[in-house]
Amino acid sequence: MTDLPTGFLHEPDPDNPGWMRWGFRDPTRFNSALGKMIVRVEDDGRVRMRAFPDRSHSNLADNVHGGALLGFIDVALFATSRSKGIIEAGTAVTLDLSTQFIGAAGIGRSLDFVSEVLRTTRRLVFIRGLVEQGDTVVASYSGTIRKPSGT
Incomplete structure (x- = not known):
């Protein structure tokens, strides 16, 4: 999409019709450590971000690794807000993130971060979601992000 900064990646994924690629073009930024991520808005309005953890994400x-899961979840908050048209890429920040680890997530199998926006205010976005691997829920989360100034 041309409305985003040139360093940000949010464009159709040619390998996954109906999904958008998600991340930064600059491989020296943190999100690059998380690997490939794709995102789409579901028919029910929730946002599904899919990640592909590999050995570099393992314990x-x-x-x-729980820290890798937390990184993916944090990214899912922003993927959700952008996919719902609430924020553009930029200087929004995470204010809080609460996570409950329910089970183990295996490496080499995709993870889905299924989020819903609970409420937006002039400056804040409240989101909750589940981390799923196949039919198994491995974590739940809720978080708040502050929108960038001027949105």
Whole structure:
């Protein structure tokens, strides 16, 4: 999309029709450590961000490291807000993030971060969601982001 800064990636994914690629074009930014992510708005209005964790995201038990899950969840908050047209890419920030780890997530299998916007105000966006791997819920989360100035 041309309305986003040139360093931000939010465009149709040719390998996954109906999905948008999500991230930064600059491989030296943090999101690049998380790997490929794609996002779409579901028919029910929730936003699904899909990530593809690999060995670099693993802990010693060969599951997805909790810190990696937290990184993905944080990105999902912004993917949700942008996909719903609430914010543009830029200087929005995470104010809080609460996560409940319910089970282990395996590496080498995609993870879905399914989020819904609970409320927006002039400056804040309140979001909650679930992390799913196949039919298994591995975490729940809720978070608040502050919109950039001027939105």
